[in-house]
Amino acid sequence: xxxxxxxxxxxxxxxxxxxxxxxxxxxxxxxxxxxxxxxxxxxxxxxxxxxxxxxxxxxxxxxxxxxxxxxxxxxxxxxxxxxxxxxxxxxxxxxxxxxxxxxxxxxxxxxxxxxxxxxxxxxxxxxxxxxxxxxxxxxxxxxxxxxxxxxxxxxxxxxxxxxxxxxxxxxxxxxxxxxxxxxxxxxxxxxxxxxxxxxxxxxxxxxxxxxxxxxxxxxxxxxxxxxxxxxxxxxxxxxxxxxxxxxxxxxxxxxxxxxxxxxxxxxxxxxxxxxxxxxxxxxxxxxxxxxxxxxxxxxxxxxxxxxxxxxxxxx
Amino acid sequence: xxxxxxxxxxxxxxxxxxxxxxxxxxxxxxxxxxxxxxxxxxxxxxxxxxxxxxxxxxxxxxxxxxxxxxxxxxxxxxxxxxxxxxxxxxxxxxxxxxxxxxxxxxxxxxxxxxxxxxxxxxxxxxxxxxxxxxxxxxxxxxxxxxxxxxxxxxxxxxxxxxxxxxxxxxxxxxxxxxxxxxxxxxxxxxxxxxxxxxxxxxxxxxxxxxxxxxxxxxxxxxxxxxxxxxxxxxxxxxxxxxxxxxxxxxxxxxxxxxxxxxxxxxxxxxxxxxxx
Numbered sequence: 001x002x003x004x005x006x007x008x009x010x011x012x013x014x015x016x017x018x019x020x021x022x023x024x025x026x027x028x029x030x031x032x033x034x035x036x037x038x039x040x041x042x043x044x045x046x047x048x049x050x051x052x053x054x055x056x057x058x059x060x061x062x063x064x065x066x067x068x069x070x071x072x073x074x075x076x077x078x079x080x081x082x083x084x085x086x087x088x089x090x091x092x093x094x095x096x097x098x099x100x101x102x103x104x105x106x107x108x109x110x111x112x113x114x115x116x117x118x119x120x121x122x123x124x125x126x127x128x129x130x131x132x133x134x135x136x137x138x139x140x141x142x143x144x145x146x147x148x149x150x151x152x153x154x155x156x157x158x159x160x161x162x163x164x165x166x167x168x169x170x171x172x173x174x175x176x177x178x179x180x181x182x183x184x185x186x187x188x189x190x191x192x193x194x195x196x197x198x199x200x201x202x203x204x205x206x207x208x209x210x211x212x213x214x215x216x217x218x219x220x221x222x223x224x225x226x227x228x229x230x231x232x233x234x235x236x237x238x239x240x241x242x243x244x245x246x247x248x249x250x251x252x253x254x255x256x257x258x259x260x261x262x263x264x265x266x267x268x269x270x271x272x273x274x275x276x277x278x279x280x281x282x283x284x285x286x287x288x289x290x291x292x293x294x295x296x297x298x299x300x301x302x303x304x305x306x307x308x309x310x311x312x313x314x315x
Numbered sequence: 316x317x318x319x320x321x322x323x324x325x326x327x328x329x330x331x332x333x334x335x336x337x338x339x340x341x342x343x344x345x346x347x348x349x350x351x352x353x354x355x356x357x358x359x360x361x362x363x364x365x366x367x368x369x370x371x372x373x374x375x376x377x378x379x380x381x382x383x384x385x386x387x388x389x390x391x392x393x394x395x396x397x398x399x400x401x402x403x404x405x406x407x408x409x410x411x412x413x414x415x416x417x418x419x420x421x422x423x424x425x426x427x428x429x430x431x432x433x434x435x436x437x438x439x440x441x442x443x444x445x446x447x448x449x450x451x452x453x454x455x456x457x458x459x460x461x462x463x464x465x466x467x468x469x470x471x472x473x474x475x476x477x478x479x480x481x482x483x484x485x486x487x488x489x490x491x492x493x494x495x496x497x498x499x500x501x502x503x504x505x506x507x508x509x510x511x512x513x514x515x516x517x518x519x520x521x522x523x524x525x526x527x528x529x530x531x532x533x534x535x536x537x538x539x540x541x542x543x544x545x546x547x548x549x550x551x552x553x554x555x556x557x558x559x560x561x562x563x564x565x566x567x568x569x570x571x572x573x574x575x576x577x578x579x580x581x582x583x584x585x586x587x588x589x590x591x
Contacts, residue, residue: 037487058493070488074506083502087493131492 002041003029004195011139011173011188016165019175020182021192021218027175028143030192034173035141036060048138058087063132064141067148069124071116071131077103078112081130088135102130105164122153129164139171146181158185179219183207191215213312216241222269224306225280237307237315242300244269244283249290252299256280258290272296343567350374350560357557373561381544383565390540390566392455393530394523397462398516401470404463406512409474410500414483424475427468435465435528446533453535461533462523469522470515477511478504510580517577524570541566 004026011017019027032038034045036057045053052060063084071080078099085095103109106126116124125145132140142161146154162185165172176182182189183203191198191206191214199211203219210216216224224241232240249270256274268288274280282298290296307315348365349357356367377383412420442461443452451457481504489503505512527542534543545566548559574581 035491037490057487057490058495062491064488064491066484066488068482068484070482070484072485072489072503072507074509083489083494084492087495087498131488135492 002195004033006043007195007197009190009197009200011171014169014171016162016172016174016185016187017190018182018186018188019173019190019192020177020179021198023177025192026195027177027192029195031064031141031143031173031175035062035064061135061138062141063135063137063139064143065125065128065132065145067144069116069128069148071124071127073116076113076115077108077119077127077130080116080127081108081134084131084135098134099130102133105133106130121149122157125149125157126160129161133164133168137170139173142172142174144175144177146176147178161185180221183219189219191218193218209314210241210306211314213239213241213308216306216308216314222281222283225278226308227277227280229276231277232307235305235307238310239308239312240300241306241308242304244281246301246304247280247282247298248301249282249284249288249296249298252297254299255295255297258292258294258296260292261288261290263287270296272298346560346563349557350564352557352560354555354557357560373557374565377548377558377561377565381547381562383544386539386541386544386566387569389455389534389538390524390542390569393458393462393538393540394520396455396459397466397523398470398519400459400463401467401519402474402512402516405467405470405474405515406500406505408471409478410504412471412475413478413481414486424472427471431468439532442529443533452533453537453539455538458530458533458538458540461529462526465526465529466519466522470519473515473518474508474511477508477515480511481507514580517573517581521570521574 007030019030021027029038033040034047036052036055036059040053043053044051047060047062072083075083081099081102082095085098090098099112100109103112106129108123108126108130111119111123111127116127119127125148128145145161146157149157158181161172161174165185174181174185186203188200189203189206190200193214198218199206199215201209206215206219210219210224213226217226220243222244224243225247226239226241228239232238254274254277256272256277258270259273259279260271262269262271266286268284268286268290270282270284270288270290272280272282284290309315350373351369351371352363352367353370353372356363359367412424446452446457449457451460485507486499486503489499494503524540525542527546530540530542531546534540545559545562548555548562
C-alpha cells in the first residue's frame with residue numbers, strides 16, 4: 001500500500017518545519033518514516049548527509065514527542081527523562097546532571113520524583129519534551145503534541161516550544177492538523193494532502209501566494225472564499241479566491257443578505273448569501289452593525305484577489 | 316438509579332449465595348473432615364458429619380508410609396519450573412503477537428487454544444514413547460517440559476490480552492530512546508505488564524500443581540509430585556478413605572494457602588480486560 005506515493009523534501013539545519021494537512025493526509029506517516037518507526041518501500045532518507053533509510057530509530061539521532069506523551073508510567077519523572085541516557089550507557093553522575101539541567105529549563109525540578117500519573121497534561125508534555133532534549137538529538141520530531149491539551153494550555157505550550165527552538169536552535173519537525181499552530185510556529189510549512197506535498201513555503205508565502213485552491217482554502221482562518229462561474233470569468237479565471245479580511249463592507253460591486261454575524265469584539269465575521277457568488281465569509285474590523293436578514297453591499301480588494309485555472313492551480 | 320431491594324429479597328440473595336458457595340466448597344470440607352476420622356467411621360453409613368472421634372492418626376500413618384516432603388518438593392519444582400519456563404517462552408511470543416501482529420496472528424492464537432481441546436490421553440502413547448526413548452520418564456525435567464507445553468497456550472493468551480492493553484506508542488518511545496529489543500521488553504514492557512504477569516504466574520502454578528494426568532502417568536517415584544502421593548493411597552492396599560483424605564488435604568493445603576493470599580491479584584488478573 002502506498003501511503004506516501006512520492007515526496008521530495010529538504011529540511012535545512014535549525015529550521016522549524018511544520019507538516020500540516022487534514023487528517024489522513026499522511027503527515028504522521030511521513031514523520032514516522034523519518035523517525036524510522038515505519039519502513040520505506042522505496043526512496044532515501046538522509047539525516048546530516050548520512051543515508052539513514054535502513055537505520056533503526058535509535059541510530060538516527062532523532063528524538064520524538066508523541067501525541068499521547070508516551071511516558072513510562074512505572075518510572076518517576078527523573079527516570080523517564082534519564083531513560084535515553086541510561087540506554088546510551090551514560091554514567092549515573094552524567095545522567096543526573098543532564099536530567100537536572102533539562103528539568104530546570106522545563107520547570108520540572110519540583111516534580112522529578114513524581115510519576116506521570118500524578119502530573120497534569122501540560123507537565124506530562126514537558127516531561128516528554130525533557131526526555132527528548134537530554135538526548136541532544138540532530139532533530140526533534142513532534143507528532144501533534146498539543147492536541148490532548150485544552151485550548152488555554154495549548155497557546156502556552158506553543159510559545160514554550162517556539163522559545164525552546166529559539167534557544168536550542170535544533171531542527172524541529174512538527175506535525176499538526178491545526179493551521180494556526182502551523183502559521184504561528186513554523187519557519188517553513190509543508191502542506192500535505194493525500195500523501196502528496198501541495199506546497200512548501202514560509203507561512204506568509206503560503207498565505208499570500210497559495211499555489212492551488214487546496215492550499216488557499218487550508219491556510220488562513222476563516223478560510224478563503226472560492227468563487228466559480230461568471231464572476232470568476234469576469235476576472236479572467238476559472239476560480240477566484242478572496243480572503244474574508246480582504247473584502248470591504250459598505251461599498252463595492254457585490255451585494256448579499258447577512259445570514260449570520262459573529263461578534264468577536266476585535267472583529268466581526270459575517271456569513272453572507274451572495275446569490276450567484278454563493279455563501280461568503282466577510283470580515284469587518286471591530287464592531288460592524290449588521291443583523292441577519294439585512295442586505296449589504298461589499299467588494300473584494302482587487303490586489304488581493306487570487307486567480308486559479310480549471311486545474312485548481314494559481315494563474 | 317439504585318434498585319429498590321427489600322429486606323426479604325436481600326435475605327434470600329444472601330442465603331442463595333451461601334448455599335452455592337457451600338455446595339462448591341462441600342467436597343473439600345468433607346475431605347478435610349474425613350481426614351480426621353478413624354478409618355471405620357470414614358465409611359460409616361449414614362455418614363457422620365461432626366460427631367466422630369477426632370484423630371490425627373491418618374496424618375501420622377500417611378507420613379510414616381510416604382515421605383511427604385519429597386513429593387512436595389517435586390510439586391514445587393515442577394509447578395514453578397514449568398511456569399517460569401512457560402513465561403520465558405510466552406513473553407516474547409505474546410509481545411510479537413500483540414505489537415507486530417501479522418495477518419495470521421488471530422488464527423495462530425486460535426490454533427494454540429485448539430490444542431487444549433484435544434483430550435490429553437490422545438497423545439499419551441506417543442509422548443510416553445518419546446519420553447522413554449529420551450530417558451525422560453520419571454524425571455522432573457521431563458515433567459517441567461510437558462507441563463510447560465500443556466499450559467503454554469493459556470500463558471500466551473493471558474499475556475497477549477494484557478499486552479494488548481499497553482499503548483504501542485510507549486514501546487515506540489522506548490525504541491526512539493535507544494532501547495534495544497531486550498531493554499524494551501525488560502525495562503518497559505515487563506514492568507508495565509507486571510500485574511498481568513503476576514496473575515498469569517499464579518494461575519499457572521495452580522494449574523501445574525493440580526495437573527494429575529501427566530504427573531501420574533509419566534512418574535514412578537523419583538519425580539513423583541503430590542498428585543502421585545494422593546493416588547498412591549487410592550489403589551494398592553484397597554480403599555482407605557481417611558488416609559486418602561489426609562493425603563489429599565496435605566496436597567492441596569499449600570496451594571490453598573497460596574490462593575488465599577493472592578485472591579485479590581487472581582481475581583483482578585482474570586477479569587482484566589474484560590471491561591473496557
